[in-house]
Amino acid sequence: xxxxxxxxxxxxxxxxxxxxxxxxxxxxxxxxxxxxxxxxxxxxxxxxxxxxxxxxxxxxxxxxxxxxxxxxxxxxxxxxxxxxxxxxxxxxxxxxxxxxxxxxxxxxxxxxxxxxxxxxxxxxxxxxxxxxxxxxxxxxxxxxxxxxxxxxxxxxxxxxxxxxxxxxxxxxxxxxxxxxxxxxxxxxxxxxxxxxxxxxxx
Numbered sequence: 712x713x714x715x716x717x718x719x720x721x722x723x724x725x726x727x728x729x730x731x732x733x734x735x736x737x738x739x740x741x742x743x744x745x746x747x748x749x750x751x752x753x754x755x756x757x758x759x760x761x762x763x764x765x766x767x768x769x770x771x772x773x774x775x776x777x778x779x780x781x782x783x784x785x786x787x788x789x790x791x792x793x794x795x796x797x798x799x800x801x802x803x804x805x806x807x808x809x810x811x812x813x814x815x816x817x818x819x820x821x822x823x824x825x826x827x828x829x830x831x832x833x834x835x836x837x838x839x840x841x842x843x844x845x846x847x848x849x850x851x852x853x854x855x856x857x858x859x860x861x862x863x864x865x866x867x868x869x870x871x872x873x874x875x876x877x878x879x880x881x882x883x884x885x886x887x888x889x890x891x892x893x894x895x896x897x898x899x900x901x902x903x904x905x906x907x908x909x910x911x912x913x
Contacts, residue, residue, distance in 0.1 A: 717859040719901015720886060723893040727879060734847045735871035735883060738892065741767050743868075743885045748798060757887045758814035761854050761866040762805045762821045763798070764885055768852050768868075769830070769912050776828050779804075817854060817866060818908050830912050837907035840880050840898060844872050846909040853909050855882065857902040867896070869907065 744763040766777040779800035804827075809820035818834045825832035837843050837853050846853045846869075853869040870892050871883030881895040898904050 716901070717863060718857050718865055719896060720884070721881070721895045721897070723895065726873070726881070726895055727875060727877075729875050729877055729879075731873045731875040731879075733871065733873045734844060736768070736847060736850060736852060738768060738771065738870055741771050742794070742798075743767060743890050743892070744798065744802065744887070745890060746887055748795070748802070757866045758817040758820075759802065759806045759809040760887045761868055762809055762817055762824055763801050764868050764887070765821060765832075765852060765854070765910055766801060766805075766824070766828075768870075772850075772912075774830055774912055777825070777830065814866070815856070816906075816908075821854075821910070825912065833911050833913055835909045837909050840872070840874075840882075843869060843882060843907060844874075847871055849909075849911070851909050851911045853907050855884070855896075855907045856905040857896065858905050859902045864905065865902075867894075 744760045744767065746757060746760050763778070770777045779797035805820070805824050808823050808827075809817055822832045822834070837846055843853055855867050855869050856864060857867065858864045865887070867887055868885040869882050870885055873881040873883065873895065879897065881897050883892060884894045884896055885892045886894045896902070
């Protein structure tokens with residue numbers, strides 16, 4: 712995966728050397744939602760893709776029924792064809808609520824989707840890097856809205872952080888374009904941090 716130059720994203724292999732502290736959500740093995748899977752169904756849909764990734768995270772933590780996997784027979788297993796069908800069904804249900812972008816906020820749509828699935832989704836604004844660190848330490852993902860320029864904005868999911876001894880601060884992201892979480896963003900470098908919201912389920 713290559714970093715996205717529009718937003719200053721950095722691939723994990725290109726991160727600086729040196730001593731750092733870090734924190735991450737427990738999310739290994741999650742097959743994150745990506746925009747390319749549903750580009751035939753929507754446009755400017757990074758926000759609509761961030762919500763299914765939130766659902767995937769909380770489903771991984773035991774919240775059944777948040778994705779298409781638990782409806783009907785309740786089976787979670789199956790081949791890649793079944794997995795892809797489930798992902799498209801989940802995105803379709805989210806997209807009916809969130810809609811196309813660009814979106815300034817996705818919290819309301821996320822709450823409505825989770826409520827339709829039997830869960831209450833709570834939110835809190837995250838105003839700076841220190842607050843984002845606390846969010847990750849609580850095991851809560853954070854949706855971050857970045858702006859590359861006046862016409863380009865992008866939603867990504869923050870799932871970790873790094874803080875180097877030399878002073879560099881980075882946010883680990885699920886960028887919405889790749890299925891891994893091997894992308895980093897340095898606040899104020901390459902894109903402007905517009906807003907961020909912490910999410911948890913009650």
